[in-house]
Amino acid sequence: MIRSYTIGLCLIILFSSCAFTQRMTAANANRSVLQADSFQHFVDYFNTMEDENIKGAIPNDSSWQWMKANIPLFECPQYNFEEIYYYRWWTFRKHIIKTPVGYAFTEFLVPRTYADKYNLIACALGHHIYEARWLHNQQYVKDDIHVWYRGKDGKPMSKLHSFSSWTMNAMYNLYKVNKDSAFMTDMLPDLETDYARWENEKRLPNGLFWQTDVKDGMEETISGGRHEQNARPTINSYMYGNAMALSKMEALAGNKDKAALYNAKADTIKQLVNQYLWNSTDSFFETAKKDMQSANVREEVGFIPWYFNMPDEKYNVAWNALMDNKKFNAPFGIATVERSDSAFRTHGCCKCEWDGAVWPFATSQTMTAMANLMNNYHQTVVNKTDYFDLLETYVESQYYRGRPYIGEYLDDSTGFWLKGDAERSRYYNHSTFNDLIITGLVGLRPRTDDIIEVNPLIPENTWKWFCLDKVMYHNKPVTIIWDADGTKYNRGKGLSVWVDGKKVAFAAHMQRLEAKM
CATH class of the missing domain: 1.50.10.10 (Glycosyltransferase)
Structure with missing residues (x-):
């Protein structure tokens, strides 16, 4: 079993995550379209689905507070899309462990004989980085990279090239x-x-x-x-x-x-x-x-x-x-x-x-x-x-x-x-x-310049509305809204992109949008 950490350590982790999130100003928080607590019911249900026999750095009883502090919020009219979105963040959190050399992401919760130290396996490392890049607290993904490349007395882990x-x-x-x-x-x-x-x-x-x-x-x-x-x-x-x-x-x-x-x-x-x-x-x-x-x-x-x-x-x-x-x-x-x-x-x-x-x-x-x-x-x-x-x-x-x-x-x-x-x-x-x-x-296409690009890959008549909120992108909070008739979010009809609480791009139809950050 992966080692269970103390309540004190968990509180420290949560405090760190919450402190990071508080860097978003009160004004930005008030501009949020979605309220995090509207989605807590998903996590409450997930926690009841199991007898938590394996605990990582953030156990189930702290999972919602951690998610509330760390993940972008997503809402849509199709329940299973929402449920699996929050489920996958809930499960990803299970794989965060605290090693002597920093946080890291496991692949299996149970120990594997072919794993490296700390039960780490490099096979899905690329997937882990792509997913974790959207966490508000970037310490987790940076630590994971450091562990893999410098976690063995300053050198790469022994099994970095096993896959x-x-x-x-x-x-x-x-x-x-x-x-x-x-x-x-x-x-x-x-x-x-x-x-x-x-x-x-x-x-x-x-x-x-x-x-x-x-x-x-x-x-x-x-x-x-x-x-x-x-x-x-x-x-x-x-x-x-x-x-x-x-x-x-x-x-x-x-x-x-x-x-x-x-x-x-x-x-x-x-x-x-x-x-x-x-x-x-x-x-x-x-x-x-x-x-x-x-x-x-x-x-x-x-x-x-x-x-x-x-x-x-x-x-x-x-x-x-x-x-x-x-x-x-x-x-x-x-x-x-x-x-x-x-x-x-x-x-x-x-x-x-x-x-x-x-x-x-x-x-x-x-x-x-x-x-x-x-x-x-x-x-x-x-x-x-x-x-x-x-x-x-x-x-x-x-x-x-x-x-x-x-x-x-x-x-x-x-x-x-x-x-x-x-x-x-x-x-x-x-x-x-x-x-x-x-x-x-939703179509937020990451790029290195100061242009924000959004191109949803969803047929226009499939959903009447959706919202991706509290995305930290280029160190600014981003919100993407589709509201076909403008009555769901009351921020105008069609597709709109908001950066730091300000509308920077909009269109009447589902299409590619680009605007300066």
Whole structure:
């Protein structure tokens, strides 16, 4: 069991979080559209769903006060979207632990034999950073990064490279939210060393990167195996994303030569991925075997390149497979393998299947990539209805026996959680959800300049109203409102964006908005 901390420590944590939140002035607080206490009933219910046998830094009896001090508020007319939004923050809080070297995020609540010190696992570190960047108190996510890179006597944790990682990309996207250049610059030497280590460990002679299935966090797949060293769309997309992130970080730090170097590394990976991993027959990015011949199987990992905005627009044809019921669009989520493949659901190892079953880890990657496709590319392959339908299915899948639940993976046809009764699977911190609500559905698109950009990926006639409130973005409180007839929030009809209590952009319809912060 994860160690239970004392009430005194919890009070200190809560005081710290509340003190941070109090930096928002009383005037800003009075401008809030949503009242936090309106959502406490969700947490009261979640707390009754279990006998809390495992406690982290913030136990259940302190969970609402912590959430009230730390999370953006979200309201919409569809109850299950609201419920899962608050449930995912409630579960994320369960995974915050206090180590001797700072706060950190676990993946499993129960100890795992293959974990690092403090029961930490690096597989979902990128997901953790993307989700935690929206917490008001940024100490949690900064500490987690420090623990991983400096938690072993000032050096990286022993198992930082046990799994493929897009950590550098996640850290740059953290900067897009908090604009903490001092933290980013301080971490640059660690990240440079880390990138070079990946090159030494995993780069093939042709310049691509290899990985085994299990070290991609994906057990045994149709395209490879637990011990096969293949060039996969996963690690190569991650390394492209990491190189691009380092290039931009170096540029912001004034290191022009290093910025050019990492940009060149990224460009090389992109060209090699196009050359070796694009299967022109299948119109899809696929795993290449040791001989660089395609594995000839469409797997969900083929959408990952768009997570990092890597492909050129001519490759957008790959997304035709997403909404096809014979390919990836299953009744209960996005299948990890094309459903019509002859080997579908045949390669599951140790009852941990990445051969077609639905994994939230992969779903959240694909949904992030899809939002990038819809925001950053000229395309007509997918639309807002597609995005909303997939996100709604993701919401509906996060229930087990009538209660909110997030676990490891589920049956694509029945929605049954395949390890739902296993203690290890409860509250599995291996995916994002709230980041998808904020950056995808509501459409706050983080960027480094002083322009706030909002582009909701929801069909205009789906909901008459919604509100995302108390978002800390570039150190200012942001509110995004959709009110079709203006009667719900009494702040005007249509879509509006508010920064520090002032309306900075509005439109009569659901569309992209941009304004100066």
